[in-house]
Amino acid sequence: KKNNQWDKENVTWGKKSKKYYYGATSIDRPDFIGWLKNKQIEVVLFNEQNWWEPVVWCKEMGIITGTYVDYYTEKTVPFFAAYDFLICNTQRHYNLFKEIAHAYYVPWGTDIDLFRPQSKKDVEASSIVFFHSAGMNPIRKGTDSTIRAFAAIDDPNSRLLIHTQERLSAYLDDEVCRIAERHPRISVVQKTVPAPGLYTEGDVYVYPSILDGLGLTVVEALACGLPCIVSDNAPMNEFVQPDVNGRLVAIDYLYARSDGYFWPQCKISLSSLEEELQFYLLHRSSIESEKVKARQSAEEQYNWKDRYKQICTLFKEVKHEPIDEVLSRRIYSYEQHLNGKYNMLPYAFYYWKKWRSGWTR
Known part of the structure; x- marks a missing residue:
C-alpha cells in the first residue's frame, strides 16, 4: 500500500490471513471470495501462485482460472x-506443460520503447564495459562467477559494472567481495534504479545465471542493444544465438536445488566465461554489429505490444471446465500436509535463516 503506482480505484488490496497459509502469499478466504462475488470476476490470472487452494476456490465458483507459469516441483506439475489455461513464456515451460490441455506458448515481451539504446559509442576507441545485473539474488544470477572471470582478464581497456539491490557481502564469500571492492576496473552500484536501469551504461551484458524461470533481464538487455553472454542452459539460451546477439557459456554440470524446484541449477565453466569475455575484447568490431542484431531480436520476437494482443485474444477464447474431483482432493491433501495448522516449522526455519544471514553479515 501507499504506492502511487498501484493505489488506484480499480485495485483492491486483499487481506492476509495466516489461518489458511503461512507462506508469503497468504490470502483471507472470506475476503477473497467476497471480492470475487462483489466484482463479478469472470477470469482470474494467477501470477507465480505457490499455494493451490485459492485456485480450487475459483474453480468451484465457476470462474475461469489461468496462470503465468513459473515455479513448480515434481509433485505440483x-x-x-x-487451470483452464496456462501461459508459458519459455519453450522449456511449454515443452513440459504442452501435454496438459490449454497450455499456450506466449514468448516474453518487454517494453521496447522504454528499454532501448540511448546513444552510439565507438567501441573500437573506448573501453569495453561489461554490465551485470545482480538484482536481489547475486548467487543465482552468477555474480560471483562474473567477478572471478573478469578479474582473471588483464585488459586495461575493459571495465565491469555491477548493479545490485542487495549488499554483495550478504550473499558472496569474503574473497569475491574483496575482489569487487579492490579491483580498479570493477564498479558496484547498490541502489534501486527505475527502468530502464543501467543497461545503457554497458556494451555487453554478462549473465551467467545458475537458474532462471525466465531470465527477463536478458530480454531487457537485448532491447537496449546489448549482446548477451549467458549460460548455455534453458531458458537463458533460448534468447541468444551465438555470433548473432551474444555468446553461450559452457556448463560443467547440473545439480538439484534444495527446495525441490523441478529444474536443476547449472554450474558454469569459469574458463568458458573468461573466454567469452575475452572474445569481445579481441573482436571489438563484432560488438557493433551484434548490438544492432540484439535490438532487432527484441523488436521482432519480444515486443510487449505483440504479447498484449496475443494475451487479449487468449482471454476471449478460454473456457471454464469443472475441476476433476480426484485432482481437487489431491490438492487439498497436499496443502493440508504441507501447510497444516500445526506445520509452521518450515516457515519459522526459513525466516530464521533469513534473519541470521542478515545478522551474521
Whole structure:
C-alpha cells in the first residue's frame, strides 16, 4: 500500500490471513471470495501462485482460472491441470506443460520503447564495459562467477559494472567481495534504479545465471542493444544465438536445488566465461554489429505490444471446465500436509535463516 503506482480505484488490496497459509502469499478466504462475488470476476490470472487452494476456490465458483507459469516441483506439475489455461513464456515451460490441455506458448515481451539504446559509442576507441545485473539474488544470477572471470582478464581497456539491490557481502564469500571492492576496473552500484536501469551504461551484458524461470533481464538487455553472454542452459539460451546477439557459456554440470524446484541449477565453466569475455575484447568490431542484431531480436520476437494482443485474444477464447474431483482432493491433501495448522516449522526455519544471514553479515 501507499504506492502511487498501484493505489488506484480499480485495485483492491486483499487481506492476509495466516489461518489458511503461512507462506508469503497468504490470502483471507472470506475476503477473497467476497471480492470475487462483489466484482463479478469472470477470469482470474494467477501470477507465480505457490499455494493451490485459492485456485480450487475459483474453480468451484465457476470462474475461469489461468496462470503465468513459473515455479513448480515434481509433485505440483500434475496440479496445473486444474487451470483452464496456462501461459508459458519459455519453450522449456511449454515443452513440459504442452501435454496438459490449454497450455499456450506466449514468448516474453518487454517494453521496447522504454528499454532501448540511448546513444552510439565507438567501441573500437573506448573501453569495453561489461554490465551485470545482480538484482536481489547475486548467487543465482552468477555474480560471483562474473567477478572471478573478469578479474582473471588483464585488459586495461575493459571495465565491469555491477548493479545490485542487495549488499554483495550478504550473499558472496569474503574473497569475491574483496575482489569487487579492490579491483580498479570493477564498479558496484547498490541502489534501486527505475527502468530502464543501467543497461545503457554497458556494451555487453554478462549473465551467467545458475537458474532462471525466465531470465527477463536478458530480454531487457537485448532491447537496449546489448549482446548477451549467458549460460548455455534453458531458458537463458533460448534468447541468444551465438555470433548473432551474444555468446553461450559452457556448463560443467547440473545439480538439484534444495527446495525441490523441478529444474536443476547449472554450474558454469569459469574458463568458458573468461573466454567469452575475452572474445569481445579481441573482436571489438563484432560488438557493433551484434548490438544492432540484439535490438532487432527484441523488436521482432519480444515486443510487449505483440504479447498484449496475443494475451487479449487468449482471454476471449478460454473456457471454464469443472475441476476433476480426484485432482481437487489431491490438492487439498497436499496443502493440508504441507501447510497444516500445526506445520509452521518450515516457515519459522526459513525466516530464521533469513534473519541470521542478515545478522551474521
